[in-house]
Amino acid sequence: MNLLAGHLFYITEQFQQSALHYAKLVQQLPRSCYFWQCFAFSVRHLGYLEEASAIITNLGRIAAKGRRCDESEPPVLERLSEAKLILSGGHHGVG
Numbered sequence: 001m002n003l004l005a006g007h008l009f010y011i012t013e014q015f016q017q018s019a020l021h022y023a024k025l026v027q028q029l030p031r032s033c034y035f036w037q038c039f040a041f042s043v044r045h046l047g048y049l050e051e052a053s054a055i056i057t058n059l060g061r062i063a064a065k066g067r068r069c070d071e072s073e074p075p076v077l078e079r080l081s082e083a084k085l086i087l088s089g090g091h092h093g094v095g
Contacts, residue, residue, distance in 0.1 A: 002021040002022070002024045002025045002028075003021075003025060003035075005017070005018075005021045006018045006021035006022045006025065006038060006042070007038075009021060010038070010041070010042060013045075015042050015043075015045035015046050016046060018038075018042040019039060019042035019043050019045075019046060019076050020075060020076055022035060022038045022039035022042050023039055023075035023076045023078070023079045024075050025038070025039075026039050026066070026075075026079050027068065027069050027075055027078070027079070028068070030063070030066025030067055030068055030069075030082075031063045031064065031066050032063060033059045033060060033063045036055055036059055036062055036063055036066070036083075037055075037056065037059060039055070039079060040052040040053075040055035040056050041056075043055075043076065043080065046076075048080060051080050051083065051084070054083065054084075054087055055083050058083075058086075058087055061086065061087070062082075062083050062086050062087070065086045066082065066086070067082070069082065
């Protein structure tokens, strides 16, 4: 359901909502390049230009080291933090 909602919100330019749904998908399946890509495109529209570019140019690396997370954290910010941590070399992926 999050994928459909994410796509629907994206094409109707409701990027905050699309980012939220894509972030939830990445929380559930953090090794999916496609979900990270959808998430990156949404957050780009929210002004996270550097973060989105870093995710897009490092999709394989981020997905390979992605991990499920505590869903009590705000998903958009948590996923941005996860990507930054992976790219900084501070996370070695636990699964």
